[in-house]
Amino acid sequence: MTYSELSAQIFQKQSYLCIGLDTDPRKLPRHLLTESDPVFAFNKAIIDATHDLTVAYKPNIAFYEAQGPRGWESLQKTLDYIPNDCFTIADAKRGDIGNTSDLYARAFFDPTAAGLAFDSVTVAPYMGRDSVTPFLAYEGKWVILLALTSNIGSADFQRQLVGDQELFEMVIETARTWASPDQLMFVVGATQVDEFSRIREMAPDNFLLVPGVGAQGGNLEEVSRLGLTAKGGLLVNASRSILYASDGLDFAEKARAEAKALQTEMARQLAHIR
Numbered sequence: 001m002t003y004s005e006l007s008a009q010i011f012q013k014q015s016y017l018c019i020g021l022d023t024d025p026r027k028l029p030r031h032l033l034t035e036s037d038p039v040f041a042f043n044k045a046i047i048d049a050t051h052d053l054t055v056a057y058k059p060n061i062a063f064y065e066a067q068g069p070r071g072w073e074s075l076q077k078t079l080d081y082i083p084n085d086c087f088t089i090a091d092a093k094r095g096d097i098g099n100t101s102d103l104y105a106r107a108f109f110d111p112t113a114a115g116l117a118f119d120s121v122t123v124a125p126y127m128g129r130d131s132v133t134p135f136l137a138y139e140g141k142w143v144i145l146l147a148l149t150s151n152i153g154s155a156d157f158q159r160q161l162v163g164d165q166e167l168f169e170m171v172i173e174t175a176r177t178w179a180s181p182d183q184l185m186f187v188v189g190a191t192q193v194d195e196f197s198r199i200r201e202m203a204p205d206n207f208l209l210v211p212g213v214g215a216q217g218g219n220l221e222e223v224s225r226l227g228l229t230a231k232g233g234l235l236v237n238a239s240r241s242i243l244y245a246s247d248g249l250d251f252a253e254k255a256r257a258e259a260k261a262l263q264t265e266m267a268r269q270l271a272h273i274r
Contacts, residue, residue, distance in 0.1 A: 006055065017259060017262050018055070019054050020211070021060070037074055045251070046242070054259060056086055056235050090116070090122070101131050129174075136184075148168040189212045242258045242262075
């Protein structure tokens with residue numbers, strides 16, 4: 001999916017919602033446990049209930065890897081089921097020396113390899129340019145680079161000074177020389193909202209993937225006010241607050257209600273920029 005196509009979806013659906021498919025088998029509604037593939041059955045119901053309200057889905061790869069071959073099968077079926085008008089993110093946080101990154105990129109981007117064809121993958125920048133560029137070699141695919149994350153430990157490294165910059169600023173500034181905004185996004189946590197203005201000055205055109213709204217307490221209105229651009233420019237992720245709104249027979253209905261509440265607020269915020 002191109003930058004312009006993603007932007008168009010945001011304004012068509014009046015939403016910049018990304019739903020994280022962090023599907024934990026231990027949290028599934030009990031009535032799904034008799035299904036041949038409970039994880040896929042759950043994901044399918046969530047997608048059916050929310051696809052008109054969201055522009056992206058983000059399976060967290062760890063939840064599938066932890067299940068071994070069964071998990072990869074669930075992941076494959078889930079990816080195949082996501083509608084074509086929704087952007088797909090492999091939340092894998094990969095990043096290694098060049099030849100290893102090349103294989104990671106092949107796994108998530110080349111359907112003739114592992115059978116997966118995600119639009120994007122999250123990448124850790126710690127090992128530098130040669131660990132990121134193999135992902136950029138795939139035309140039409142995106143790198144979503146970790147910049148300033150929402151976890152407590154983010155300050156251990158990301159907020160450390162390197163000269164007169166904090167490390168996360170150096171990551172954004174340097175990575176923007178590797179690829180255009182058509183192929184490069186940054187992860188910025190909703191709990192880091194005090195830095196959004198500064199990040200937008202550094203990366204005015206790049207999309208930002210923003211986790212931390214919902215169960216982690218990030219403020220959607222504030223994130224939107226500081227992060228939205230004339231072309232959208234945001235993907236705001238919610239996972240647990242949608243997926244586990246109910247553990248009963250009505251889990252998909254409750255998930256839709258949570259997604260609808262976010263989408264309604266997003267439509268209100270989008271009205272301010274056009």
